Amino acid sequence: MSAAASRHRSSARARRGITLIELVVALGIVVVLFAAVVYGVGALTGARAKEASAELAGTIRALYDSAALSGKTCRLVFELPGKGAEDDEVKYHAECAKGGVTAGANREDEQRSADKKKDKRRSDEDDTRFRSLSGSDTGPSLQELMAREKNRVEEAAKFSTFSNEDVVERTLPSGVAVEVWTSKLKTAAKSGVAYLYFFPQGFTERAQIYVKQGKNVWTITVSPLTGKTVIHAEALELPRS
Numbered sequence: 410m411s412a413a414a415s416r417h418r419s420s421a422r423a424r425r426g427i428t429l430i431e432l433v434v435a436l437g438i439v440v441v442l443f444a445a446v447v448y449g450v451g452a453l454t455g456a457r458a459k460e461a462s463a464e465l466a467g468t469i470r471a472l473y474d475s476a477a478l479s480g481k482t483c484r485l486v487f488e489l490p491g492k493g494a495e496d497d498e499v500k501y502h503a504e505c506a507k508g509g510v511t512a513g514a515n516r517e518d519e520q521r522s523a524d525k526k527k528d529k530r531r532s533d534e535d536d537t538r539f540r541s542l543s544g545s546d547t548g549p550s551l552q553e554l555m556a557r558e559k560n561r562v563e564e565a566a567k568f569s570t571f572s573n574e575d576v577v578e579r580t581l582p583s584g585v586a587v588e589v590w591t592s593k594l595k596t597a598a599k600s601g602v603a604y605l606y607f608f609p610q611g612f613t614e615r616a617q618i619y620v621k622q623g624k625n626v627w628t629i630t631v632s633p634l635t636g637k638t639v640i641h642a643e644a645l646e647l648p649r650s
Contacts, residue, residue: 455622469631483505502577616631628645
């Protein structure tokens with residue numbers, strides 16, 4: 410084989426190799442551009458928020474059914490980071506109590522009441538411990554019996570994490586924000602922790618949940634008597650009463 414023929418074949422192979430590399434690079438660029446276009450269109454249309462709204466509405470309905478069937482009070486817990494938070498992802502999960510308990514009419518009062526009960530329980534425990542160490546009596550006092558019953562009731566009212574195939578903990582996609590309003594709140598909660606309660610008698614709280622992405626907003630309305638959810642492709646005003 411001549412040197413000229415050998416050089417010709419080497420050159421042809423080189424040209425084919427360069428062509429394949431260029432093709433791979435070109436395809437990579439196309440994929441990146443396509444992904445950027447899809448992401449941009451999704452942000453403009455609020456596709457992620459729309460999908461999150463559908464998932465959240467399904468979770469609400471499933472938790473309503475779970476509370477009614479189990480005879481337990483349950484609640485959906487929203488972790489809302491708020492503006493400027495380092496972790497801007499919205500998370501939510503479900504919790505259920507050991508039995509049927511009620512929720513306070515005012516969430517701020519409910520939290521203050523919980524703190525007072527905690528302090529009182531600690532004081533009762535200290536008093537009981539002192540009586541035991543000092544040997545001042547041989548049996549439980551009326552105060553101790555009342556404290557035990559109170560602790561039993563509070564234990565039954567404690568909430569623990571709940572999940573099943575229809576109710577799972579979720580983290581919403583980055584860029585999707587949530588605001589939660591219930592009949593127990595004066596204004597929609599935009600940061601911190603917000604609760605939506607479900608009761609074993611077969612009702613829940615009247616609620617409106619706003620799921621946002623950019624300028625796109627979906628409002629989930631929750632019927633208190635049936636647990637039915639409706640998704641509206643707009644930001645509804647808060648009920649006046």
